[in-house]
Amino acid sequence: MSAEPLTPATSTKPAPSTPPARRSRNLALGVIATGMLMIILDGSIVTVAMPAIQQDLGFTPAGLSWVVNSYLIAFGSLLLLAGRVGDLIGRKRMFLTGTAVFTAASLLAGAATTPAVLIAARFLQGIGSAMASAVGLGILVTLFPEPGERARAIAVFSFTGAAGASIGQVLGGVLTDALDWHWIFYINLPIGLAALAVGAYALPGDRGLGLRAGADALGALLITGGLMLGIYTVVQVEQTGWTAPRTLTLGALSLLLLTGFAVRQSKARTPLMPLRLLRSRNVVGANLVQILMVAALFSFQVLVALHLQQVLAYGALETGLAMLPAAVVIGAVSLGVSARLNARFGERRVLLVGLTLLTALLAALTRLPSDADYLTDLFPVMLLAAGFGLALPALTSLGMSGAGPDDAGLASGLFNTTQQIGMALGVAVLSTLAAARTDTLLTEGTPRPEALTSGYHLAFAVGTGLIATAMAVAWTTLRGPRA
Structure with a gap:
């Protein structure tokens, strides 16, 4: 295996675009970092507000875990698919669409009055997060091809992760105590709208490779189903146990689907995930x-x-x-x-x-x-x-x-x-x-x-x-x- 970038055997690259100016690239980096900050901030805020959510909406202890689990299952299982689809349809389009879905789902979560509505909204937040997060780094590395500039951009991107997690813990306590738990979701609205407005202008346009370059519906079903089932199995282990028949059965089925995906990608004419990577x-x-x-x-x-x-x-x-x-x-x-x-x-x-x-x-x-x-x-x-x-x-x-x-x-x-x-x-x-x-x-x-x-x-x-x-x-x- 080699460390250098790999070039596809058959090129389907869109026409190259003129590199954006430094100011425009820095503004685009700010948009990507803001989107990631919002997503990570949301995850840590929710954990702090869980007791207040349980008391207000009447969650059972087992049901309360789904406020987190529904998000994790949607987020973790769709990242790989969203990243590849972003390459095919354009990473800017995928990032903005994901940010819009996440922002709308945050409004729904903040307005939730029943456990079912909140869990559904969290699942939608996970979908939006996956769409935006999956292509964030991809946009970044194409915006900053020079190693020194890329290293600085990645440092900013990494900082938003640590900042979002810690600020979320503090902000979650402040919002829950001073207002109520609904505002832990409403806080995403101004951030998301600002990222959409600036991102539509600042992010570089890219047409993508076209869906035909990776039109593998069966592969998409296999990888999404395998990851979703695998993450569901893992998050339920604390309740069911590692050696429970249900855990072993679902785990085996997840591995079977993921193996099927790998086999499919080695044979498909237009693989969803080219194994050259x-x-x-x-x-x-x-x-x-x-x-x-x-x-x-x-x-x-x-x-x-x-x-x-x-x-x-x-x-x-x-x-x-x-x-x-x-x-x-x-x-x-x-x-x-x-x-x-x-x-x-x-x-x-x-x-x-x-x-x-x-x-x-x-x-x-x-x-x-x-x-x-x-x-x-x-x-x-x-x-x-x-x-x-x-x-x-x-x-x-x-x-x-x-x-x-x-x-x-x-x-x-x-x-x-x-x-x-x-x-x-x-x-x-x-x-x-x-x-x-x-x-x-x-x-x-x-x-x-x-x-x-x-x-x-x-x-x-x-x-x-x-x-x-x-x-x-x-x-x-x-x-x-x-x-």
Whole structure:
């Protein structure tokens, strides 16, 4: 497998367009970053407001999980398809359509008065998010072909992820306490409308390759069905268990559909996903590293927040503020130094340093006491989150380095898909292990704070192992992209 961009055997490229001016490109980058910020902001805001939503709409505990699960299933299962369709019909058209769907669904979610309406609106939000997110990176890498400029643009893109997650936790607490939970969705309306208005002007027009270049309806059904069923199986594991007949049956069926998709793509005359993309070792390696890294970091992003709330009795707003230093240091590193470090030392080396810091972060959390003091026990750990600010921009550059102009949307969709798979696996594996350990200790008479802390320690230890595995994969498979 090679690290350089791959060119299709038969070219169906649209006519090249004149590169936009620097000011126009920066404005387009701002639109893409704003769209991503809105989507990520929405995900973290919802988790903070869940108790208020349950009380107001009368959700059962099992039903409440579908406020998150319905979004994840739609989002994760459609990213790959949306990325490829964006290559075919035009990435600008896909991004604007997805942003419009997400904004309209946010209005519906904010106005929801029943659980069914809110769950349906969240599913529509997931569809819109997939459409916009899948092509965001594809637009970015074609806008900024020069390596130095691309590195800086990817740093901005990565920063919006960290900023959205952390701002969402704080903003969710403020909006829920000061107004009500409906406003966690209404806040998306001005952001979405602004992104649509500016994006229609600033984003570069592209006609795409045409639907005939990838008109594979059967392949689309196989990949969407396989991913949707697989993500559904994973998010339900906490209720059904890993060895339950239902879990094993649905998991096997998902693998069968995905295998069928791979076979179909190897034989189809116009494949939906040209397998040439997977000949790039950087594409394959970066996506594997991302699955492991994101799964491991679930234990930091979510379980630390749960420790603050359930063990240390922090409120929603206090929890968001406590997690804020991590977002600040991630933003400072990704925006301030990551591009320069990648240019000087190469993405592979910077990624390995970032993963080393993240390993130290999770290892330190395995010793977090049940009566932790924030300044001495948690604040230093937050600073180690700088590793994420180093790792994500480098990993994104490596993951997109194997895509040519015709495959940028597909590579972007694939990269986002593996991110969602890693998140779903992190939720399923680490939360299940933590809950099982806690339940065992509670039945033995261990006080609840100590039992919860021990469960989190187990999840942090497994997360440390996942990051170490990611380092091994990065070391053996990734190579610096050639200029």
